[in-house]
Amino acid sequence: MTLASDTPAPDSLHPATLARVIDVHMREIGDSSTAIEGFGLFRREQPAPPCVCLVEPSIILVAQGEKRLWVGGEGYSYDPSRFLMTSLDLPANSEVLQASAERPCLGLVMKLDLRMLAELIAQGGLPPSRDRSDGAGVGIGQMSAALQVCFVRLLALLDEPEAIPVLAPLILREIHYRLLRGDQAARLRQITAVDGQGYRIAKAIDWLKLHYSQPLRVEELAARVQMSPPTFHHHFRQLTAMSPLQYQKWLRLTEARRLMLNEHLDAARSAFTVGYESPSQFSREYSRLFGAPPKRDIALLRGQAEGAGPTPACN
Numbered sequence: 001m002t003l004a005s006d007t008p009a010p011d012s013l014h015p016a017t018l019a020r021v022i023d024v025h026m027r028e029i030g031d032s033s034t035a036i037e038g039f040g041l042f043r044r045e046q047p048a049p050p051c052v053c054l055v056e057p058s059i060i061l062v063a064q065g066e067k068r069l070w071v072g073g074e075g076y077s078y079d080p081s082r083f084l085m086t087s088l089d090l091p092a093n094s095e096v097l098q099a100s101a102e103r104p105c106l107g108l109v110m111k112l113d114l115r116m117l118a119e120l121i122a123q124g125g126l127p128p129s130r131d132r133s134d135g136a137g138v139g140i141g142q143m144s145a146a147l148q149v150c151f152v153r154l155l156a157l158l159d160e161p162e163a164i165p166v167l168a169p170l171i172l173r174e175i176h177y178r179l180l181r182g183d184q185a186a187r188l189r190q191i192t193a194v195d196g197q198g199y200r201i202a203k204a205i206d207w208l209k210l211h212y213s214q215p216l217r218v219e220e221l222a223a224r225v226q227m228s229p230p231t232f233h234h235h236f237r238q239l240t241a242m243s244p245l246q247y248q249k250w251l252r253l254t255e256a257r258r259l260m261l262n263e264h265l266d267a268a269r270s271a272f273t274v275g276y277e278s279p280s281q282f283s284r285e286y287s288r289l290f291g292a293p294p295k296r297d298i299a300l301l302r303g304q305a306e307g308a309g310p311t312p313a314c315n
Contacts, residue, residue, distance in 0.1 A: 019063035038111035050093035065105025066098040072241020087191040137239040200225040212251040213275035267294040
């Protein structure tokens with residue numbers, strides 16, 4: 001196991017190095033948090049079809065294998081040479097493309113600290129972004145040796161837990177700095193600029209996540225983040241591939257699914273809890289999103305859990 005003090009130089013690193021380190025710490029299939037806040041690992045041992053998930057602002061690396069994230073009908077594939085980055089909370093579908101028991105899909109997830117990004121930008125010293133963001137809240141970046149060595153050093157701290165409070169913040173800051181110097185810098189700057197449209201959309205999403213069960217008036221939400229309704233609607237769809245109403249519907253349906261699965265509420269009660277007035281409308285929209293009516297979908301999920309342990313969360 002490589003320790004922080006003897007981490008190999010960037011030029012000597014190979015993608016397999018990161019995979020070996022993750023393999024040591026992630027032996028079980030599924031997802032696991034670590035002692036480092038906002039930093040987790042995952043392991044998959046077979047391909048899996050797309051599953052519904054909400055991806056927070058984060059960077060997701062696959063050290064071995066391949067995954068794909070679907071956002072608004074567009075697929076973003078990532079592997080050891082390319083990482084996935086999301087700059088705000090995105091409803092999506094995640095699938096595993098390459099994985100086996102012999103060569104599992106191994107990777108890590110690190111939540112982005114938008115405040116840290118804003119501080120680094122404000123301090124100056126960063127080169128101007130060479131590329132313009134395409135406006136979407138998700139992108140694929142090229143993995144660099146310098147970024148890879150940062151993650152190897154971060155993983156090494158898991159073997160030295162007493163050093164985590166002191167050294168982890170320094171390594172995390174370096175990772176954010178290197179992201180701001182990479183090919184996804186424009187996307188990050190877009191979402192952290194306080195006077196920018198991306199920042200305002202992120203604030204609107206924060207409000208929706210807290211008030212998803214309430215009736216949504218798009219004009220009022222646009223005014224709340226100081227945007228005109230047409231501009232708000234345009235940038236919201238550009239960033240999330242959804243309208244505000246579709247985003248709210250997604251939040252309601254996924255929360256209803258959680259209530260039925262974990263809290264054992266029936267479909268009608270779950271529907272009313274998340275803001276639906278019509279159980280039949282809830283059932284139709286639930287079937288459209290998850291591919292089966294509520295009762296059948298929950299029975300299937302529970303059957304999978306009993307047969308193979310907890311269903312892995314999607315990254």
